[in-house]
Structure formats: structure tokens, C-alpha cells
Amino acid sequence: MNIDKIVAKISQFIEVKPEEFDTFMQFASVKQLKKNEIWEHEGDLGKLMGFVNNGILRQFYLKEGNEFTDQFYCEGDFVGNFVSYVKQKPSRSAIQALTDTELIVVSFDNVQKMYDLMPSMDRFGRLFAEQRLVEFSDRITSFLLDPPEERYRQLIEEKPNLLVDIPQYYIAQYLGIRPESLSRIRKRNKM
Amino acid sequence: MNIDKIVAKISQFIEVKPEEFDTFMQFASVKQLKKNEIWEHEGDLGKLMGFVNNGILRQFYLKEGNEFTDQFYCEGDFVGNFVSYVKQKPSRSAIQALTDTELIVVSFDNVQKMYDLMPSMDRFGRLFAEQRLVEFSDRITSFLLDPPEERYRQLIEEKPNLLVDIPQYYIAQYLGIRPESLSRIRKRNKM
DNA sequence: CCCATTTATTGACCCAAGTCAATGACTTTG
């Protein structure tokens, strides 16, 4: 199990002692996903948290036969049905690998155990949640302030690899528009 | 200083010992705001956190002469330029009281001190941030899945008092549409 | 390398929100 990336990630937030990582790794396992494989299904209760060692995933909703992509998860991100877990309600969304993907997986129950065992974990959880909060807040603000065109520009600037690694219609779903409209936006602006 | 509501709020997340609340209150002060008064200005670095004892506030952005309301804060909510504080960058948004308002105010710096002094505070911060995260996530999902009409219906169901206490055009700003469009939506659906 | 499948583009048309301007309703206050 290659833990370099997850060590680096957690160390961005708190100092971690080597023996704490040993504890962490006792709870962890590796999961390989093939392209297009569904990892967490709609209707599941969020039970697992993953760290993306490599690959891209998306979280999506179905409504009236259409798919809506809510989030992308890329290398270095934590992925999971957090909302379902926090609410303790079955998830309305599913999580799917868009490329071959490797995850380091820990159950939320074991994450809870770590919160109780390791004093620094609550702080990590807080700082991590605060950072996600800022990302979510920025996305909401962008829905209010920026037209789809501008949201597309920003997304591609932030995550240029999306454009090469996954079909455009997932990007359209994420922006809240139809693939045809994204195609026209790209044409209008020669992107 | 009436601390009943804030005690109740924090107790939803963690158990607090009376002496811990004493510590908390040493850091806190009360701030009265008049209707339409700006509490935090655009360009300020987020320095203060408030707890809404009563009243309604909004956080808003200016873009090309238009105002965009990003968040409402009602009785029992924590209000502040969290994003600016976390990023340590001047805020692009302002916070304004929409009715006469009473806040219990603590500086973010003192909140940090409490994180270090009181072991349970990191957990409170984590749980609180997790809950906000779920709210934000639901709002993003709603931007993707639901037309403005449906978002309006849900907002009014959740916070019916908004409709009586503040002008409709703030609600339109929050939904991401123009006041004229909200007026037409209400007419179409006899709301 | 070819064929089947998937993905992206384009066209024609529709509709809901945006824009601008005018009017109506309601509030505040001198």
C-alpha cells in the first residue's frame, strides 16, 4: 500500500507522528476500480471513505432520466458519501470511477474510532472540513455570479486534466448545462 | 448578555461544562445592529464571528453594479466572513443586517485560543463544519437539479419567515434570478 | 485496419429568465 500521497495530504493540516500513521494504516485497505465501475450506489448509506491515490471519480444524481454530476474527485482528494454519512440517510447519489482508479479505503466507523483514539484527528477533521467549506462556498458563489461560460473557464483553469481524461458531457453536467450548450460555448470562445 | 440560545446551539454538538461556558463568555461581547447596517465590509479580512441572538443578516457580493446574496443568517446561526478568515484574504463580500439584530461576537483569534485551551472545541468545530458542509452540498445539488421555481418553493418551506421579514428582491438574489423573474414565478404558481 | 460504439457538433425551434421601462402598491415621514 503506497501511503506517500495520503501522508503528504494529512501533513498539510496537522503534524502526524509515525506511530499514528501506523494506526491509520491498520484501518485502511486498497481498492482498485475499473473505468466506469460504480463504487457507491444510490440508496447506500455512506459507509466508506476513500483517498484517491490515482484516477478520477464523480458523484452524480439521477433525476427524470438525466444524470447530474455534483462533484469530481481527483488524485489527492478524499471521496465518499459524506452527506449520507452525516445525515445517516441513504444517499441519493452514486459514486463512479471515470478512469481506472486506486483508492485507500477506511470505513467512516473506523474514522470515528480514530477521532476518539488520536487527539489530533478532530483538529484534522475540523481543518479539512473548513477547507472543503471554502471550496463549496466558492462554488455556490460562482453559481450566483458567473454565467456557465465563466464557470467553464475557471474549471478548466483549475483542473485542465479533466478535459483530456473524461468526456465533455460530464463537465457539462457539473456546470449545470447540457452537453450541446457546452459545445456551443466552446465554439463561441474557440476553447 | 443572554447566552441561552448559544448554549443550546453548542450543546447540540458536544457536552459543555459550565466553566467552559464561562471561558467562552470572557471572550464574547454583544453587538446591536440597526436594520440595513453593514457589519463586515467588502475588503475586510474576516476577523469576527457572531452568533445571531435575533434578527436576520445577509452576506452579499457586488458585481457590475448588481448585488448577489450568497447567504442568509437567521436566529441561531453563526455568521462571519469564514471564507476570508480561512483563506486569510480580504473578503469579496459584505455582511449586512436586514432587520434590527443582536449578535454575540467573538473574534476568530479568540476562537483559535479556545481551540487550544478547550479540548472539546476542535470536535465542536469539526461537527459544526461538517453540518455546514452538508447544507452547502445540498445547495449546490439544488442549483444543479432544481429550477429556480423549485428552489424558491424549498426556501420558503424551510424559512417561511424570510417572506414576511425581508424584501423579495433579496430572495431573488439568493436564488440566482432577477426580482422580476421571481415575481413572475410567484404569479405563475399563485404563491 | 475496419466496424461498432461512444462522444461531440450542428441546425431548427422553443421557452424561461434577463433587460429596460412604466406603473401600481405600500411605507415612511415631514
Place this chain on the structure above:
DNA sequence: CAAAGTCATTGACTTGGGTCAATAAATGGG
């Protein structure tokens, strides 16, 4: 109470995204 100001509604028109269908381009498996 009258006048000013604020807020909501309505009308006429524009615009950009949605929808459906056809075609083109890219991809992947045999």
C-alpha cells in the same frame, strides 16, 4: 394627509440555454 421613497408587478422585447434530431468525429475492440 400629502409627498417621497421603496418595493412589486407588468409589458415588450432580447438572449441564451433546453430539446430533439441528424450528422460528424473520435475511440476502442475484434
